[in-house]
Amino acid sequence: MTTTTIRVIECTSPDELYRQYSGQSEPQPCYIELDLREGVLLASYNAEIGNAVPFSVHYGFDRRYDIPLLHAEAANQALRDVTPLADRILADWEQVWDGxxxxxxxxxxxxAAEEELDALLEDRFAESDQVTVWDVDSATNGCEADEYSITAETTDDRLDEIEEQIRQDLAGVSGSGSSVVVLEGVNDYLRRLRDGLGEDDA
Incomplete structure (x- = not known):
């Protein structure tokens, strides 16, 4: 069972591969996946916590290749780079009964193509290709109310603007050169800060 027509689904959001579940200390691991039956190549994150994988992966129909937490531009370039190798894999497989x-x-x-694909992805990514994640404790200093003139009347839209300003500032000092920064919990923190000021005035 083979197919030689591959369909590449590229990432559309800069931080599309970022997902961190509540209670987890790190983002979910990421991969490039080749769906042999559908002929689809894409980048995604593991939706399962721990090492669990779907049966389609366990039985080899969906081939996964580990990548770091890449921003969309880097992930899409990786997809383009491995497409010729993915084409070779799609052209040379079959479904069999293993007993x-x-x-x-x-x-x-x-x-052979899969080995080349693994080698192509290994150690090829710079820090600038990856999403930088800042948690709320690292991204804030406790003085945001004064720095950004936050009051009990500050709107949600203004808090979103402040979050974006913090994101841009951290992108400039992250040290990785990455243009994509994720702020974990900062939006909730700003809202709690605003709401707390309203309670103090009551």
Whole structure:
């Protein structure tokens, strides 16, 4: 069972690969995935906490290749770079019965292409290709009310503008050169700060 027509789905949001679930200390790991049955190549994050993977991955129909937490531009460039190798994999696989389940089996050229794909992705990404994540404790200093003139009447739109200003400031000092910064919990912090000022005035 083979296909030679690959469809690449590129990332559209700069921080699309970022996802951190409540209670987790780190963002979810990311990967490039090749869906052998649908002929689709994309970048995504693991929606499962821990090491769990879907049956489609376990049985080899969806091939996953680890990548760092990349911003969209870097992820899309990686997708373009591996597309010729993904084409070779798609052209050389079959569905077989292993005695218990239907699984995907790669041919010799597909195996070679997959090894080349892994090697191409290994250690190729600079820090500037990756999303920088700041948690609320690192991104704020406790003086935001004075610095940004936050009062009990400050609107949500203004708080969003302040969050964006903090994001831009941190992008300039992150040290990684990345233009994409995620602020974890800062928006909620600013709203709690504003709401707390309203309670003090009551």
């Amino acid at each position: 218990n389940n239907l699984v995907a089996r790669l041919g010799k050229d597909a195996q």
